[in-house]
Amino acid sequence: MKITGVELRRIAMPLVSPFRTSFGTETARDVLLVRVVTPDAEGWGECVAMSEPLYSSEYVDGAAEVIRRFLLPALPKNVDAYGVGRALEPVKGHRMAKAALETAVLDAQLRAAGESFGHFLGAARDRVPCGVSVGIMDSVPQLLDAVAGYVEEGYVRIKLKIEPGWDVEPVRAVRERFGDDLLLQVDANAAYSLTDARRLARLDAFDLLLIEQPLANDDLVQHAKLARQLQTPICLDESIESAEHAAAAIALGSCSIINIKPGRIGGYLEARRIHDMCRANGVAVWCGGMLETGLGRAANVALAALPGFTLPGDTSGSRRYFATDVTEPFELVDGHLEVPTGPGLGVEPIPSILEEVTTATEWIPL
Numbered sequence: 146m147k148i149t150g151v152e153l154r155r156i157a158m159p160l161v162s163p164f165r166t167s168f169g170t171e172t173a174r175d176v177l178l179v180r181v182v183t184p185d186a187e188g189w190g191e192c193v194a195m196s197e198p199l200y201s202s203e204y205v206d207g208a209a210e211v212i213r214r215f216l217l218p219a220l221p222k223n224v225d226a227y228g229v230g231r232a233l234e235p236v237k238g239h240r241m242a243k244a245a246l247e248t249a250v251l252d253a254q255l256r257a258a259g260e261s262f263g264h265f266l267g268a269a270r271d272r273v274p275c276g277v278s279v280g281i282m283d284s285v286p287q288l289l290d291a292v293a294g295y296v297e298e299g300y301v302r303i304k305l306k307i308e309p310g311w312d313v314e315p316v317r318a319v320r321e322r323f324g325d326d327l328l329l330q331v332d333a334n335a336a337y338s339l340t341d342a343r344r345l346a347r348l349d350a351f352d353l354l355l356i357e358q359p360l361a362n363d364d365l366v367q368h369a370k371l372a373r374q375l376q377t378p379i380c381l382d383e384s385i386e387s388a389e390h391a392a393a394a395i396a397l398g399s400c401s402i403i404n405i406k407p408g409r410i411g412g413y414l415e416a417r418r419i420h421d422m423c424r425a426n427g428v429a430v431w432c433g434g435m436l437e438t439g440l441g442r443a444a445n446v447a448l449a450a451l452p453g454f455t456l457p458g459d460t461s462g463s464r465r466y467f468a469t470d471v472t473e474p475f476e477l478v479d480g481h482l483e484v485p486t487g488p489g490l491g492v493e494p495i496p497s498i499l500e501e502v503t504t505a506t507e508w509i510p511l
């Protein structure tokens with residue numbers, strides 16, 4: 146596939162409410178979109194990097210810089226999605242930037258071939274059950290109101306963001322208010338250390354599906370030690386940046402569940418590799434979220450339809466984050482989102498909305 150050029154487009158998406166995690170509070174999503182243009186089709190990739198390097202070392206300005214300065218010059222004249230990863234391998238890290246570029250190439254390739262992301266990746270169902278990620282709140286009553294709203298909307302699983310000082314009490318309150326049948330899990334975004342093991346073990350009383358990333362990103366050995374002290378299964382997110390990391394974490398016993406975010410690990414091809422490896426090892430996976438617009442959400446929903454995604458993902462409806470999405474909004478039906486079936490991502494940006502939220506564009510001919 147011959148690429149004519151690539152557009153880097155920055156958009157600013159106000160969030161419907163501030164989203165607080167253990168590493169910070171977001172009120173708007175600053176997104177880098179990559180549009181790959183070929184003679185036959187165009188493809189979109191959404192970069193999941195945040196404005197600041199707090200979730201991981203990547204950030205939006207850095208991703209744009211590495212794409213224009215190192216990734217695009219490394220692409221061969223003719224390339225398909227499989228060739229992108231190989232061509233970019235000499236550049237260390239920058240997986241979110243690489244994922245955005247590879248996804249845009251894959252989207253163009255699939256649109257040209259008339260094949261959907263779901264079909265290409267191996268989706269086994271036409272809709273996926275949806276969970277929702279609930280940020281840290283100022284008070285427990287405020288949290289209970291928020292959770293009640295999401296339960297009312299039909300979300301089948303609730304995830305609470307936690308941090309030291311906001312863990313046992315809010316989890317207890319949600320469990321007591323909504324009962325034992327509610328699928329409930331927590332995400333610490335690396336906010337604890339192994340010395341907090343006894344406090345974290347108090348969460349065992351609440352029958353959580355999992356505790357996500359309690360310790361630092363590079364603490365696979367300490368996660369394995371913690372896993373032996375908890376009944377609640379440990380799920381890793383930030384720690385897993387590649388299939389090799391996943392294999393190491395499984396071998397060490399650092400986790401028994403993995404949150405797959407394609408952006409974090411370099412793209413949907415690597416996501417499928419991790420899915421296949423986890424499935425072969427009996428490790429459950431689910432699809433996380435990075436406050437994606439409809440473009441990124443479409444690809445995630447397709448991925449979440451693979452057979453090894455046995456837990457509900459953070460693949461929420463558009464209005465969880467945005468009053469107006471850049472695509473037709475994803476809407477929950479009976480707690481599920483439909484897997485798009487059209488060519489490529491199966492969704493398009495709506496031109497007028499895209500223009501409205503765009504803050505900068507840059508055209509790079511190849």
Ligand SMILES: [Mg+2]
Pocket residue numbers: 332334357358382383404433
């Ligand atoms: Mg997480």
